[in-house]
Amino acid sequence: MTTVPTRATTRATTVSTRARATRAMATTTTTASTARHAATGGRRARDGRARLEMTRGGGGVNVNDASTAGRARRRARGGRRTTTTTTNAISDATEPELAATRATIPISSFDEEERAVDEERDEETHTGSLAGVVALIVGSTVGAGVLALPAATAEAGILPASGALIGVWILLVCDALLLAEVNVGIMRERDEDRLTHGRGHSPVVISLSDMAERTLGTEGKVFASALYSFMSLTVLVAYISKGAEILDGALEIGPSLAAVMFTAGLGGTICLGGSKVADKLNQMLTYGSLIAFAAFVGSGAFYADWSHANWMGSTDAVPSTIPIIFLTLVYHDLIPVMCAFLQGDMKQIRRAILIGSSIPLAMFLLWNTVALAMAGGDITADPLSIISEDLGGSASVLLSLFGVSAIGTSFIGVSLGMSEYLMPFMENAVSRVLTFAAFLSVPLFVAEQCPNIFLPVTNFVGAYGMTTLYGVMPPIMAYTMRQERRESRRADPFAPLALRFKTNTLLPGGRLTLSALSLSAVAIALSKVYEDIS
Numbered sequence: 001m002t003t004v005p006t007r008a009t010t011r012a013t014t015v016s017t018r019a020r021a022t023r024a025m026a027t028t029t030t031t032a033s034t035a036r037h038a039a040t041g042g043r044r045a046r047d048g049r050a051r052l053e054m055t056r057g058g059g060g061v062n063v064n065d066a067s068t069a070g071r072a073r074r075r076a077r078g079g080r081r082t083t084t085t086t087t088n089a090i091s092d093a094t095e096p097e098l099a100a101t102r103a104t105i106p107i108s109s110f111d112e113e114e115r116a117v118d119e120e121r122d123e124e125t126h127t128g129s130l131a132g133v134v135a136l137i138v139g140s141t142v143g144a145g146v147l148a149l150p151a152a153t154a155e156a157g158i159l160p161a162s163g164a165l166i167g168v169w170i171l172l173v174c175d176a177l178l179l180a181e182v183n184v185g186i187m188r189e190r191d192e193d194r195l196t197h198g199r200g201h202s203p204v205v206i207s208l209s210d211m212a213e214r215t216l217g218t219e220g221k222v223f224a225s226a227l228y229s230f231m232s233l234t235v236l237v238a239y240i241s242k243g244a245e246i247l248d249g250a251l252e253i254g255p256s257l258a259a260v261m262f263t264a265g266l267g268g269t270i271c272l273g274g275s276k277v278a279d280k281l282n283q284m285l286t287y288g289s290l291i292a293f294a295a296f297v298g299s300g301a302f303y304a305d306w307s308h309a310n311w312m313g314s315t316d317a318v319p320s321t322i323p324i325i326f327l328t329l330v331y332h333d334l335i336p337v338m339c340a341f342l343q344g345d346m347k348q349i350r351r352a353i354l355i356g357s358s359i360p361l362a363m364f365l366l367w368n369t370v371a372l373a374m375a376g377g378d379i380t381a382d383p384l385s386i387i388s389e390d391l392g393g394s395a396s397v398l399l400s401l402f403g404v405s406a407i408g409t410s411f412i413g414v415s416l417g418m419s420e421y422l423m424p425f426m427e428n429a430v431s432r433v434l435t436f437a438a439f440l441s442v443p444l445f446v447a448e449q450c451p452n453i454f455l456p457v458t459n460f461v462g463a464y465g466m467t468t469l470y471g472v473m474p475p476i477m478a479y480t481m482r483q484e485r486r487e488s489r490r491a492d493p494f495a496p497l498a499l500r501f502k503t504n505t506l507l508p509g510g511r512l513t514l515s516a517l518s519l520s521a522v523a524i525a526l527s528k529v530y531e532d533i534s
Contacts (some may be wrong), residue, residue: 023361071335120419130348130355137331137356138285142293144239145328146364147403148370148458150383152324158372159312162365164318169361171471174517176332176353177506178474182211183339184346185481190523205340208469215477226468231465232414236443237450238457239414243407244447245454246400255444255451263444268409269417269438282412293363296368304373319527324455326463326524328364331357332470333417350506359366359483415440463528471521475514478507 082410153161186206198213208228213221243266244259251258270278342348384399418439419426426432482505507513 014085023484029301055077075275078167080083094456114138128354130342133341133348133352134356136334136338136341136357137352138359139282139409140334140413141329141331141357141360142286142363143407143413144242144407145324145330145410145458145462146367146457147242148324149328149364149368149383150375151455152459153321153368154310154372154383155313155317156321157310157454158369160313160315160318161321161368161372162383164321164370165325165361165364168322168328169357171517171520172326172329172332173353173357173386174507175470175474175521176357177350178341178514179332179335179347179470180349180353180518181506182215182477182481183336184344184349185485186211186214187339187344196249205336207336210474211336215480218475220473224473227465227469229418231461231469232418233439234457235461236411236414237446238252238461239407239411240443240447241451241457243411244406244451246403246407247356250400256448259444259447259451263440266411267415267436267440270412270419272431275416278416282409285405285408286411289402289409291475292398292402292405293367296395296402297366298372299395299398300304300374304370305376306373308376309373309440310375314521321533322524323459323462323467325462326466326471327458329357329360330466330470331360332474346506399526405521456467459528464525467524472518473522475518479511479514 153164156164183206189207190204209221209225212224215221240259240263243262244255247253247257248255248263253261269281273281338352339349342352372382384403415436419436422435422439426435
């Protein structure tokens with residue numbers, strides 16, 4: 001007996017056949033599909049899945065048909081394009097019925113369908129532009145560390161300090177590329193798993209602890225999380241100490257009261273206002289710091305006595321400057337967010353890292369050169385203090401404005417990061433206030449007891465914490481993932497796409513390159529140990 005297809009069945013087979021027709025085309029365009037997968041971080045990986053199914057000899061209605069049916073079911077629930085009857089018909093459609101209408105479906109109609117689905121997913125996914133990510137890196141990097149830079153490099157001199165800045169920048173760019181490589185690799189693995197259930201790109205941010213767990217196991221995750229928390233609390237001590245010093249210098253209210261006012265003011269705003277208020281305040285402070293920076297460097301370049309500037313100081317003092325420089329140039333906690341914003345697009349990620357980190361480098365080179373030149377070669381005190389005392393007036397105001405803005409942006413960034421980490425303890429408004437008060441009270445107490453601790457703490461965090469988390473660990477994590485990918489290709493030619501393709505590397509080089517990067521970070525920490533002991 002011949003079954004006459006109903007209107008609902010015809011519509012259902014039409015929708016499903018559109019998907020199967022283009023999935024079949026994907027089997028003849030292997031190179032193009034691979035390039036799309038590499039360029040977009042897996043957004044078109046479902047085409048690769050179709051090719052993989054065909055290679056393995058899979059038949060019948062595969063995951064791609066399930067994906068199409070799932071989209072139809074979602075439209076049915078939203079009252080768009082189809083009905084419950086149509087959705088059920090899709091589920092009951094047979095291969096002969098699909099084949100009967102396959103030749104009649106124009107490919108252009110499916111392209112429109114795919115674009116609509118992609119647009120829907122893009123609306124639900126947090127994405128960003130290259131310019132936006134570059135601005136994010138610049139705003140995060142120009143922070144409190146720059147205030148310690150002139151004092152740390154005064155003995156070394158302008159040229160040796162500039163060479164150290166460029167050298168550390170190269171090291172940190174390599175580590176940032178490795179972190180992004182690991183992050184995108186995990187992102188693609190998750191995308192491949194999501195395709196099994198008919199879903200596309202994962203919009204979830206993959207945190208540093210997730211990356212450590214995936215590559216180094218549970219112990220790596222615990223170590224990374226503990227180190228990050230310790231660094232955050234320690235660096236808050238430095239920020240509160242320096243913020244109180246600037247506030248006390250402007251208002252003359254005493255260091256203890258200034259520390260309480262600084263912490264309660266910024267911490268209370270973040271706690272009560274939430275992330276939206278913190279974001280607006282952070283933008284305002286960032287603009288203020290950039291304006292003050294431009295005004296200080298521009299006017300300082302005319303005032304400085306370049307003939308008596310300390311161009312070549314002591315090269316023996318260069319190693320002691322590197323921990324501060326390392327802390328000043330770090331932006332690596334933004335890598336997970338940046339990769340999510342750019343949806344794993346490796347070309348865009350590489351450009352964002354190179355451009356976004358080059359701008360602060362140029363700013364710091366100018367800032368340090370002008371500050372050391374204005375100090376007139378005096379290496380016995382903080383150059384910024386010398387400038388403020390000698391010039392007073394507008395110079396002192398510019399330095400105070402820049403200092404408060406830079407400290408404020410850094411304080412907000414660390415506090416927001418800690419609040420996300422402690423989110424399970426913030427069930428309501430009262431618990432949120434108590435949690436903020438608890439984790440800010442410890443650094444506040446230490447800063448009150450040790451008011452001049454800014455430079456030693458930044459030195460400590462840069463030498464031990466930052467070098468370990470963002471210098472030693474990224475090459476190890478990247479090596480683990482690369483080695484796993486290599487072994488997977490040898491063992492199984494049909495391994496998941498994220499493991500089979502070799503396009504996941506952002507930084508060229510093998511074991512020797514990765515070892516050199518890790519050992520460089522270890523050398524920085526060991527030089528600090530030697531300095532502290534001697």
